[in-house]
Amino acid sequence: MRSPEAVRRRAVSAAILAVLVVGALLTAFPLFWMVSGAFKPQREAIDYPPTLLPQEPTLDNFVHLFVELDFGRYLLNTVLVVLIGAFGLLFMAMAGYGFAKFRFRGSRGLFFLVLATLMIPVQVTMIPTYLILNGMKLTNTLIGIALPTLVSGFGVFLFRQFMSTIPDEILEAARVDGAGELRTFAQIVLPMSKPILAVQAVLAFITGWNSFLWPLIIASDQKLYTLSVGLALLNQQLAVDPALQMAAASIMVVPVLLVFVLFQRYVVQGFALSGLK
Amino acid sequence: MRRGTLTPYLLITPAMLLLLAFGVLPILVAALVSLTDMNISGLANWSNVEFIGFENYVALANDPDFWRALGNTALFGVIGVPSIVFLSLAVALLLDRSDGRIARALRSFYFVPAVTGIVAISLVWGYLYNTQFGLFNWVLSWFGIGQVQWLSDPWLAKFSVALVAIWRGTGLNIIIFLAALQGVPREYREAAALDGAGEWRTTRSIVLPLLGFAIFFVTVTTTIAWLQFFDEPFVLTDGGPLGATTSVSVFLYKEGFRLNQFGYASAGSLVLFVIIATITLVQLRIRRRDEKP
Numbered sequence: 017m018r019s020p021e022a023v024r025r026r027a028v029s030a031a032i033l034a035v036l037v038v039g040a041l042l043t044a045f046p047l048f049w050m051v052s053g054a055f056k057p058q059r060e061a062i063d064y065p066p067t068l069l070p071q072e073p074t075l076d077n078f079v080h081l082f083v084e085l086d087f088g089r090y091l092l093n094t095v096l097v098v099l100i101g102a103f104g105l106l107f108m109a110m111a112g113y114g115f116a117k118f119r120f121r122g123s124r125g126l127f128f129l130v131l132a133t134l135m136i137p138v139q140v141t142m143i144p145t146y147l148i149l150n151g152m153k154l155t156n157t158l159i160g161i162a163l164p165t166l167v168s169g170f171g172v173f174l175f176r177q178f179m180s181t182i183p184d185e186i187l188e189a190a191r192v193d194g195a196g197e198l199r200t201f202a203q204i205v206l207p208m209s210k211p212i213l214a215v216q217a218v219l220a221f222i223t224g225w226n227s228f229l230w231p232l233i234i235a236s237d238q239k240l241y242t243l244s245v246g247l248a249l250l251n252q253q254l255a256v257d258p259a260l261q262m263a264a265a266s267i268m269v270v271p272v273l274l275v276f277v278l279f280q281r282y283v284v285q286g287f288a289l290s291g292l293k
Numbered sequence: 294m295r296r297g298t299l300t301p302y303l304l305i306t307p308a309m310l311l312l313l314a315f316g317v318l319p320i321l322v323a324a325l326v327s328l329t330d331m332n333i334s335g336l337a338n339w340s341n342v343e344f345i346g347f348e349n350y351v352a353l354a355n356d357p358d359f360w361r362a363l364g365n366t367a368l369f370g371v372i373g374v375p376s377i378v379f380l381s382l383a384v385a386l387l388l389d390r391s392d393g394r395i396a397r398a399l400r401s402f403y404f405v406p407a408v409t410g411i412v413a414i415s416l417v418w419g420y421l422y423n424t425q426f427g428l429f430n431w432v433l434s435w436f437g438i439g440q441v442q443w444l445s446d447p448w449l450a451k452f453s454v455a456l457v458a459i460w461r462g463t464g465l466n467i468i469i470f471l472a473a474l475q476g477v478p479r480e481y482r483e484a485a486a487l488d489g490a491g492e493w494r495t496t497r498s499i500v501l502p503l504l505g506f507a508i509f510f511v512t513v514t515t516t517i518a519w520l521q522f523f524d525e526p527f528v529l530t531d532g533g534p535l536g537a538t539t540s541v542s543v544f545l546y547k548e549g550f551r552l553n554q555f556g557y558a559s560a561g562s563l564v565l566f567v568i569i570a571t572i573t574l575v576q577l578r579i580r581r582r583d584e585k586p
Contacts, residue, residue: 028492032387033395039384040402043460047405049428050417062426107307114304123301126309133316137521137569139542140562143549144319144326150336167311197300226410228524233550244412248528251416258420265413276408277401 050269053262054078061259077263087267089239090246097162097231097242098224104166105220109213111167112175113205117187127176133169138229146233160234161242165223171216178212179205214282218275225272243268320566327560333553349560359561361536362544365451369540370519372455373462377515381463382508385470386496400471407464415528418457419444444530447537454538458525462518466511473507474500509580513573520569541565 053061054077056070081087114120115127145164146155154160182205190200206213228244235241241249247268250261327349329335335342353359384403388396406414421428422443430440443453477500485495501508523542526532532539532547539547545565549558 033391036387036391036399040399043406044402046417064426065431066428111305111308114301118301120301130312133312136316136320137566139521139545140323140566141319143555143559144322145315147322164315167308169312172308222408228412244410247412261416265416268413269409272408273405276405280401
């Protein structure tokens with residue numbers, strides 16, 4: 017015989033699970049609607065009442081985007097911006113190591129500066145950064161698009177927090193064995209920092225892939241548009257062809273979703289690791 | 294710990310240069326430019342730029358559009374911050390309580406909106422909100438509700454735009470709350486249960502106080518995010534209809550990059566910075582006062 021208390025607990029658990037399932041479906045619905053719309057012919061997408069799933073699925077929208085519009089180029093530009101971001105990752109790891117494992121003149125002040133940049137909103141830096149990049153003749157280049165967000169203070173902070181936990185003895189042992197600083201960093205520190213590297217790589221990918229403000233401000237030549245800016249252009253044609261827009265939105269959202277689903281563990285772990293308790 | 298070598302400087306130089314160039318230097322440039330009448334002609338030739346003292350700030354104080362943008366931003370914050378903090382905390386508590394495969398799989402559903410790109414997402418929501426063939430109006434028509442002007446009614450548009458941001462904003466905070474919940478020792482809950490405390494009571498009296506820092510952290514970061522609210526109104530409504538969804542950030546972008554009033558926009562951006570810094574400091578103060586018994 018189960019006690020009434022146990023029965024009540026099970027009922028509560030089931031009710032909570034039901035609420036969570038409904039909430040999850042509602043949350044994910046816009047994404048489902050996007051993918052469903054991407055495969056609808058133009059006429060079906062503006063049908064009223066709307067159809068839940070495409071009645072005559074088609075790939076026409078994707079063909080249109082890549083053949084008649086320049087989405088192949090936008091996709092390439094986006095990938096390039098993300099790849100440039102890998103340098104940022106390396107720079108942040110190096111700085112994190114420097115702050116975590118060396119005592120040097122000015123380290124406290126410089127680290128404070130790193131944290132201070134976290135409080136500066138992008139709206140303040142928007143115009144000056146444009147003026148600075150313009151002065152460096154980097155407006156209208158892919159490097160110019162990637163540069164302002166290449167390194168984040170938060171990233172340096174997370175690397176430092178994680179690398180502080182690497183035991184000094186291991187580093188000392190490497191030095192005693194005659195490993196140079198570069199080798200110690202590349203062969204000991206980086207491999208030991210895999211969890212935080214994974215977190216940062218996923219975050220850097222997501223930010224780079226989705227970045228909108230800087231490409232919008234820096235790229236005036238259509239050849240340098242990223243997916244997000246190309247999509248914003250399509251925005252003006254909503255009444256005409258939502259199916260095309262859903263296809264374009266899918267090209268942008270689905271890769272990020274895949275990356276996130278594959279590496280979700282790292283993101284969640286990362287926040288726990290960084291002492292954000 | 295090593296000391297006395299050049300290595301650390303070499304290690305931090307690339308990152309520090311970038312942070313200085315795009316994090317610290319812009320503040321100084323913004324402060325300088327805000328005291329000038331810099332515009333597009335000044336961009337071509339610096340000799341066209343003139344120092345005008347605090348005129349930009351005086352003009353801002355007399356600009357009804359700026360005040361309206363401030364009001365809109367305040368309203369967005371009042372709607373957005375409590376919604377996000379409450380929703381993400383509630384979902385995290387429920388997810389944390391439900392073990393098992395299904396509950397684990399459900400987590401991803403709640404996280405994903407956080408990683409989606411705003412431009413793509415605003416197209417999707419714009420499609421859902423569409424007055425003629427949008428899904429929302431069709432669903433409402435089952436209940437006999439006529440065509441709702443989601444994005445063209447000045448009042449409703451504020452909420453429609455905020456809803457998209459709430460949808461996108463909860464995921465990250467759910468992750469933070471779940472991480473914090475892992476730090477709550479099981480023994481505390483078991484002890485409370487032994488003492489006969491019900492689940493709701495345990496959550497309220499034991500778990501929530503232990504989450505104090507996480508709740509505070511999420512509140513502060515969410516407040517800052519809403520004060521900078523930009524993407525959703527910019528892409529969904531371009532600040533319209535009739536400026537109803539123009540946040541301070543959208544206002545600054547338009548002044549700066551559509552009207553090329555770099556000086557004026559820089560002054561506005563510094564005002565926004567001061568507002569954000571002040572509100573954050575006040576929150577820190579309140580937190581510190583609460584911690585003292």
